[in-house]
Amino acid sequence: MSKDVLGVDSASFAAFMRGPIADLVGKSFGSDGPRFRWELKKFLKKQQCWTKGNAFLVDRSESFNPHASFEYDPGMKVWHGLSAGDGHAGVREEDLCSLALDSIDLDKVRLVNYAQRGQDLTYEDGYNKLKADRHIRLDAKIFETLWENQFLIPSAWEGRPHSEPLICFGGTVLRGHCGNRIMIAIRYRNFPRQMWEYVLLEMEKGMVDSAVFAVIEPK
Numbered sequence: 001m002s003k004d005v006l007g008v009d010s011a012s013f014a015a016f017m018r019g020p021i022a023d024l025v026g027k028s029f030g031s032d033g034p035r036f037r038w039e040l041k042k043f044l045k046k047q048q049c050w051t052k053g054n055a056f057l058v059d060r061s062e063s064f065n066p067h068a069s070f071e072y073d074p075g076m077k078v079w080h081g082l083s084a085g086d087g088h089a090g091v092r093e094e095d096l097c098s099l100a101l102d103s104i105d106l107d108k109v110r111l112v113n114y115a116q117r118g119q120d121l122t123y124e125d126g127y128n129k130l131k132a133d134r135h136i137r138l139d140a141k142i143f144e145t146l147w148e149n150q151f152l153i154p155s156a157w158e159g160r161p162h163s164e165p166l167i168c169f170g171g172t173v174l175r176g177h178c179g180n181r182i183m184i185a186i187r188y189r190n191f192p193r194q195m196w197e198y199v200l201l202e203m204e205k206g207m208v209d210s211a212v213f214a215v216i217e218p219k
Contacts, residue, residue, distance in 0.1 A: 054106035056145065056152055060099070064140040064172060066184075075177025083124070087175035095171035097218065098139040104216075106154055109138070111167060111212035123183065124201040126213065127170050135215035139171030140184050142214075147196055153186070164188050166211045168199060 066076045081090025112135060114126035130137055146153050157167055167186045174182040181201040188194050199211075 054152070054154065055103055056106070056149070057103050058101060058142055058145050060102055060141065064144055066140075066174060076174055076182070079173040079175040079181060083173075083181065087179060087181070093173040094139055095137040097136045098142065098171035098216075101136075101142070101216075104138075104142055104145075106152070108216050109154075110135075110215050110217065111157070111165075112215050113209075113212045115207040115209045115211050121207050122202055123168070123199055123207055123211070124181065126168075126207055126211070127173075127183070127201055130170055130213050130215065134218060135213070136218055137171035138169050138214040138216065140169055140174075142171070143169040143184050143186070143196075147186070150194070153194070157186070158188055158194070164208075164210055166199070166208055168211060168213050170213050170215075173201070174198070 064078070067074075079087045079093040081087060081093070083093075112130065112133075114129050115121060157165060165186075165188045168183050169185065170183055172184070174184065176182055176198075182198045183201060185197055185199050186194055187197050
């Protein structure tokens with residue numbers, strides 16, 4: 001019986017490569033490949049994996065960085081301080097309850113709509129209503145996790161033909177280089193194609209009717 005330099009039986013090694021490894025590769029690049037690779041990464045990190053439901057982990061080891069994957073404005077950063085300020089000084093404007101979440105159950109996420117026909121509400125108005133209602137506003141790091149693993153995004157968010165849902169993540173407010181207050185969002189265009197975009201909170205045209213905020217009800 002022949003063995004390689006590591007002392008492994010070559011026939012057993014060949015059988016292993018044809019069996020479990022071939023199965024692993026097939027599942028990794030099959031129709032459900034993205035999900036399988038996502039779960040495999042969690043397994044290798046000794047994290048809970050292959051669980052039922054629509055829950056997923058959020059890596060909080062680094063804060064959301066718009067320059068990492070979503071650079072639109074080279075001067076963009078997280079807004080600091082009060083909305084009436086210049087966005088440079090003070091505490092980062094993020095939902096602390098959302099930042100404390102290291103896992104998200106999408107079955108518990110609600111899409112809240114504050115846009116009203118006939119009323120010229122800005123996204124800032126909707127954002128203020130959202131805070132007043134004490135919803136947990138999903139932050140940009142949760143958006144980033146969903147965007148990098150789009151198979152996690154619920155199909156129910158897609159809307160219908162001839163509608164273009166705009167799903168805003170109001171747990172993080174960003175500052176553009178001109179001093180604009182901005183949120184990041186998922187936009188569905190040309191159903192069911194999805195894209196990400198930045199939304200100006202003070203946009204004069206007001207919120208589109210299909211604009212919603214992704215939230216979780218506080219316990």
